[in-house]
Amino acid sequence: MDPHLLRTYVAVARLASFSAAARELGYTQSAVSQHIAVLEQDLGTPLLSRRPVVPTRAGERLLEHAGPLLLRLDAARAEIAALAGAADEGLTLAAASTALTPRTLAALPPTGATLRVLPRADVPEAVATGAAHLGLVDGLAAPNDPLRLADVAPLTTRGAGQEPVRVLLPAGHPLARRTGLRLGDLADARWVDAPGAGLPLHHLRAAHGTGGFRPALRYEGTDVRTLTALAAAGHGLVLLPESAAAAPGTVAVPLTEPRVVHRTELVHAGALRGPAAAWAARLDVTRS
Amino acid sequence: MDPHLLRTYVAVARLASFSAAARELGYTQSAVSQHIAVLEQDLGTPLLSRRPVVPTRAGERLLEHAGPLLLRLDAARAEIAALAGAADEGLTLAAASTALTPRTLAALPPTGATLRVLPRADVPEAVATGAAHLGLVDGLAAPNDPLRLADVAPLTTRGAGQEPVRVLLPAGHPLARRTGLRLGDLADARWVDAPGAGLPLHHLRAAHGTGGFRPALRYEGTDVRTLTALAAAGHGLVLLPESAAAAPGTVAVPLTEPRVVHRTELVHAGALRGPAAAWAARLDVTRS
DNA sequence: CACCCTCCATAAGCAACGCTGATGCACGTG
DNA sequence: CACGTGCATCAGCGTTGCTTATGGAGGGTG
Numbered sequence: 013m014d015p016h017l018l019r020t021y022v023a024v025a026r027l028a029s030f031s032a033a034a035r036e037l038g039y040t041q042s043a044v045s046q047h048i049a050v051l052e053q054d055l056g057t058p059l060l061s062r063r064p065v066v067p068t069r070a071g072e073r074l075l076e077h078a079g080p081l082l083l084r085l086d087a088a089r090a091e092i093a094a095l096a097g098a099a100d101e102g103l104t105l106a107a108a109s110t111a112l113t114p115r116t117l118a119a120l121p122p123t124g125a126t127l128r129v130l131p132r133a134d135v136p137e138a139v140a141t142g143a144a145h146l147g148l149v150d151g152l153a154a155p156n157d158p159l160r161l162a163d164v165a166p167l168t169t170r171g172a173g174q175e176p177v178r179v180l181l182p183a184g185h186p187l188a189r190r191t192g193l194r195l196g197d198l199a200d201a202r203w204v205d206a207p208g209a210g211l212p213l214h215h216l217r218a219a220h221g222t223g224g225f226r227p228a229l230r231y232e233g234t235d236v237r238t239l240t241a242l243a244a245a246g247h248g249l250v251l252l253p254e255s256a257a258a259a260p261g262t263v264a265v266p267l268t269e270p271r272v273v274h275r276t277e278l279v280h281a282g283a284l285r286g287p288a289a290a291w292a293a294r295l296d297v298t299r300s
Numbered sequence: 301m302d303p304h305l306l307r308t309y310v311a312v313a314r315l316a317s318f319s320a321a322a323r324e325l326g327y328t329q330s331a332v333s334q335h336i337a338v339l340e341q342d343l344g345t346p347l348l349s350r351r352p353v354v355p356t357r358a359g360e361r362l363l364e365h366a367g368p369l370l371l372r373l374d375a376a377r378a379e380i381a382a383l384a385g386a387a388d389e390g391l392t393l394a395a396a397s398t399a400l401t402p403r404t405l406a407a408l409p410p411t412g413a414t415l416r417v418l419p420r421a422d423v424p425e426a427v428a429t430g431a432a433h434l435g436l437v438d439g440l441a442a443p444n445d446p447l448r449l450a451d452v453a454p455l456t457t458r459g460a461g462q463e464p465v466r467v468l469l470p471a472g473h474p475l476a477r478r479t480g481l482r483l484g485d486l487a488d489a490r491w492v493d494a495p496g497a498g499l500p501l502h503h504l505r506a507a508h509g510t511g512g513f514r515p516a517l518r519y520e521g522t523d524v525r526t527l528t529a530l531a532a533a534g535h536g537l538v539l540l541p542e543s544a545a546a547a548p549g550t551v552a553v554p555l556t557e558p559r560v561v562h563r564t565e566l567v568h569a570g571a572l573r574g575p576a577a578a579w580a581a582r583l584d585v586t587r588s
Numbered sequence: 589c590a591c592c593c594t595c596c597a598t599a600a601g602c603a604a605c606g607c608t609g610a611t612g613c614a615c616g617t618g
Numbered sequence: 619c620a621c622g623t624g625c626a627t628c629a630g631c632g633t634t635g636c637t638t639a640t641g642g643a644g645g646g647t648g
Binding site for chain 3 (some may be wrong): 039042043046047063
């Protein structure tokens with residue numbers, strides 16, 4: 013199971029083609045074929061059914077492991093490269109769009125920084141692999157509880173603020189005149205699932221216990237304005253932090269039950285040094 | 301960074317010797333030397349300082365990654381092997397000693413099972429690598445909150461019971477006559493750190509916020525009786541689940557603040573099949 | 589202080605691995 | 619039915635990675 017073999021395997025599985033994977037990886041088709049054969053022989057079971065090329069059950073399991081594994085390898089390499097001196101110039105912040113609250117935006121340094129908005133799930137990955145020096149992730153949590161991040165690699169987190177959450181409703185919605193809403197009453201409503209921009213619905217299910225919150229529409233961009241527009245157009249409800257929950261044609265009603273907050277956390281790998289440390293200090297708010 | 305190189309690297313770092321690692325791995329000393337040289341060349345930085353053999357800073361970072369990486373690799377292989385048929389006969393349960401409460405013990409099947417007590421931190425590893433079919437881990441948590449396990453590999457957990465915790469004091473201790481204790485008042489007391497048997501002190505620090513709970517003695521076994529004897533002998537306080545907190549010469553005082561419980565969880569990898577599923581069903585208690 | 593012993597680095601040789609290019613074979617397609 | 623596409627297999631060859639042998643640096647001992 014050496015990493016090269018795993019890399020080819022995921023490429024083949026993703027592209028559903030040996031030859032396409034070969035082209036992408038710069039190998040010959042023959043080499044790819046041999047890679048897969050070696051892997052299958054090593055594991056003692058077929059990983060792909062050919063024609064069409066589809067992972068077997070065992071192959072699916074391997075895929076679940078291979079991604080994090082390769083990610084972790086890159087993370088290790090990146091961390092050591094950073095430590096070995098590679099005088100890192102610019103300063104890059106990877107952030108989920110709703111993690112960019114007025115608070116965090118205000119703390120941005122005036123010059124020399126790159127801000128990269130990514131789907132929420134990609135932020136820890138970017139930080140781990142060194143693609144970004146710092147990350148801002150957000151999510152739903154009980155007040156003062158830390159977020160639960162899938163730890164692909166050892167990342168350090170520190171709170172960077174929290175605020176109430178609101179439900180965004182189209183202006184004419186029957187519930188729009190309420191002063192507060194309970195999540196339990198909304199389990200069967202129409203929701204927009206926006207893992208890239210708003211809060212993914214599985215966070216709601218986790219906060220509420222279980223069940224419900226079936227998406228009426230799934231939005232895969234990272235743009236919050238589009239998301240609020242979708243809410244205004246009646247495509248479904250959207251949960252947003254207070255500071256982001258204002259848009260024409262919508263009403264933002266506070267969530268009263270359960271008591272959850274929108275929490276944003278700063279995430280980084282290893283020790284903070286140089287400009288990243290200064291930045292982190294400005295973003296960090298133990299007192300919030 | 302192929303796994304073989306990482307494996308040799310961790311062996312060398314652990315044994316602090318190239319030649320000892322070579323013996324352990326069945327290589328010649330020369331091969332080990334070359335492995336390390338290749339790794340260092342690949343990463344562009346020394347990983348070990350020789351004579352004595354000690355990891356450099358970069359080497360320490362690599363160690364942090366290498367362990368989980370190799371573990372995950374084994375986990376992937378184990379999962380696929382299990383799926384590939386290898387008709388798994390016996391049924392093995394890996395458990396932390398204090399996870400074996402009367403409840404969980406009562407659910408053990410009458411015959412044909414192996415019970416293996418391990419240090420708490422090794423239980424998820426045993427399950428992930430297929431060394432055990434099921435695991436029982438325990439820890440401190442807010443009531444009805446799940447435990448936070450370091451996820452080395454995708455493991456599924458389900459609650460298997462929770463109960464109050466008590467502080468074990470030697471019979472003559474000044475606090476022994478109290479009916480309840482607050483954790484905050486005990487931050488500066490003498491504690492026994494028993495990551496294998498009782499609850500590790502870092503759990504207490506996490507539950508209490510930060511600071512304090514310095515170990516007066518560290519106990520590395522997995523035997524609870526020895527641990528209670530240490531408490532009785534006045535070597536330090538010990539935190540235990542109610543059901544385990546009874547021993548001659550000691551007094552077990554309930555912990556009233558913060559509101560934490562001793563929670564035990566059943567952990568398994570992938571889907572439960574056959575006898576493991578039956579066992580899990582008996583251990584599982586959603587209602588507790 | 590000199591000797592030796594341990595331990596890691598390096599060199600040379602050889603077998604095995606892993607890649608390429610060519611060919612074979614099966615399935616789907618026009 | 620013939621052809622084309624796509625994966626498997628084979629032969630050849632360069633490279634890798636192991637072993638044995640040797641060199642050099644430290645540390646301990648008489």
